[in-house]
Amino acid sequence: MTFSLVARCAKTGMFGVAISSSSPAVAARCAYARAGVGAVASQNVTDPTLGPLALDMMAGGMGADQAVAEVRRRGAFIEYRQVLVVDGSGQTGIHSGPNSLGIWTQAQGPDVASGGNLLANDCVPQAIVDGFLASSGHLGDRLIAALRAGLAAGGEAGPVHSAGLMLVDQVPWPVADLRCDWTEGCPIEAVARAWEVYKPQLDAYVQRALDPRAAPSYGVPGDD
Template sequence: MTFSLVARCTETGMFGVAISSSSPAVAARCSYARAGVGAVASQNVTDPTLGPMALDLMERGLSAPEAVAVVQTRGRFIEYRQVLAVDRNGRTAIHSGPNALGIWAEARAENVAAGGNLLADRGVPQAIVEGFLASAGHLGDRLIAAMRAGLAAGGEAGPVHSAGLKIVDKVSWPVADLRCDWTDACPVEAVAAAWGIYKPQLDAYVQRALDPRAAPSYGVPGDE
């Protein structure tokens, strides 16, 4: 019911997750990222404990493959789960249990891993990886390009209704966490539209959190 990718920007060290599904609010249950550590997608009959588990393991120094190997031994009903991970060195790993739903597949390269279930075509994750590797610019732009490549390759077997984009950088909170929790239109394009609005303001929101005295004007009455 889901296709996604986790990725690392080699230039900035940012991590990101992009995801879409026929289920509602997929990003609320399946997307995890931690600045300086990595990014994880936990999907397919979702166990939301697996994302934080994998990030905790990578924060303690395990590589993405090592962390996913531990998740495979500690996770409950792991045969139903898909877990994608990328670490601070760009190493990637994927677990896809044999009970993943429908047509499922995975693909990965350095700095990017993609996977999905109930897919229209087994080539969707590979298209997502290739879309990411062929793209340039801000990590958010590249995540959107990769998801659009997955849609162009067939995406999910049925209509998708929710999507999300999460990016972490040097601070302890996500610098972008955009979601479309339900739509009968294309949720990936809804998130892409939100990203287009949010991207020019991203740095200003971070600066306002760190030191509002040095932040740009709010542009509201009474602001000086």
């Protein structure tokens, strides 16, 4: 009931996850990323411990494939899980358990991995990877383009209701963590609209955290 991608920007070293699902609040349970380390999507009958586990393994020096192997070794009921990983060199690894739901498949490319379950067809992850590789610009823009490509290729077998976008870069917190936890409309477009608003302010929010004396004003009431 989910399709997603994890990706790295080869120019900046930024990592990101974009995800959508028919389930509510999918990004709250399935998206994980750590600056300087990598990004993980843990989905399909989700075990939220697997994302941090994979990131810890990569922080300790493992590559994506090694981290996925460790997830397989340590994970409970791993035959039900789907885990996508990208590491600091842009290498990717994927585990899709044989008990993943419905039509499930996966795809990989340089700096990007995609997977899904309960899909409308088995072309969706490859369409996501192709959409990412064909895009340019900010990693957030590329993640949105890729998720839209997956939806255009069929997406889930049924309607999606939640989506999320997470980005990490240089600081130990997500520089963007945008979510639509439930809508009867298109959650991907809801997140895309939020990204359009947030993107011009991203650097300023980081600056406010690091040194508010140098932070710009946005003219909100009381901010003079």
